[in-house]
Amino acid sequence: MRYLVILEKGESSWGAHVPDLPGCIAVAETRKEVRALIKEAIDFHLEGLRKHGEPIPVPSSESEFIETDAA
Numbered sequence: 001m002r003y004l005v006i007l008e009k010g011e012s013s014w015g016a017h018v019p020d021l022p023g024c025i026a027v028a029e030t031r032k033e034v035r036a037l038i039k040e041a042i043d044f045h046l047e048g049l050r051k052h053g054e055p056i057p058v059p060s061s062e063s064e065f066i067e068t069d070a071a
Helices: 031-051
Strands: 006-009 014-017 025-028
């Protein structure tokens, strides 16, 4: 499965979350590190859902860039 991951650069770190998996988040110092950590977080999250007999959410989030004339 492929889940949309939102990556956000903060002042001193990177954050990531998965809209289709509430509570699935990661934080790291670099973009590369946060990508690796969110992959682990997704795997762990799905493993926990399976273990507890809960349904696995079907990926449904999408992203799109919208251009604006506002500066």
